[in-house]
Amino acid sequence: xxxxxxxxAMDAGDERAVPVYVSTGRQLGYAIAQxxxxxxxxxxxLMGRVTSGEGGPIxxxxxxxxxxxxxxxxxxxxVELPDEKARRxxxxxxxxxxxxxx
Numbered sequence: 001x002x003x004x005x006x007x008x009a010m011d012a013g014d015e016r017a018v019p020v021y022v023s024t025g026r027q028l029g030y031a032i033a034q035x036x037x038x039x040x041x042x043x044x045x046l047m048g049r050v051t052s053g054e055g056g057p058i059x060x061x062x063x064x065x066x067x068x069x070x071x072x073x074x075x076x077x078x079v080e081l082p083d084e085k086a087r088r089x090x091x092x093x094x095x096x097x098x099x100x101x102x
Contacts, residue, residue, distance in 0.1 A: 003050060010054040021055040025062025032063060032079065033071045044079045047090065056081050 009017040032044055051059060060079050068075040082090065 007053045007055065017055070018058065021058040022062050024050065024055075025059040026066055028059060029063035029066025029070070032067060032077070033074060036071070036074055036077070041074075041077055044077065046079065046081050047087065051081055052087075 006017050006020055010021070028046075032041070035041060046056070046060065050056075060081055063079050064077075067077055067079070
């Protein structure tokens with residue numbers, strides 16, 4: 001429910017919502033850097049409800065800023081959002097893979 005309120009505020013142009021997405025992107029940037037210590041990353045595809053709408057690009061931009069400024073070796077890491085068509089296909093694949101409920 002809180003995410004719905006946040007996204008509605010973003011859609012309405014309420015600037016108070018922006019810092020939430022900036023903070024989320026910042027934390028994501030640091031988390032990606034930690035994963036990069038364990039895995040050889042070259043591409044990160046972000047999915048999930050929090051990335052939909054106007055806030056998604058803010059999250060990506062801030063994560064990339066953190067990676068570029070704090071972790072220069074990761075500056076070329078691609079962090080992207082799928083387009084709407086790819087999201088729908090991904091959702092369909094996920095739904096098709098769910099086990100049947102008896």
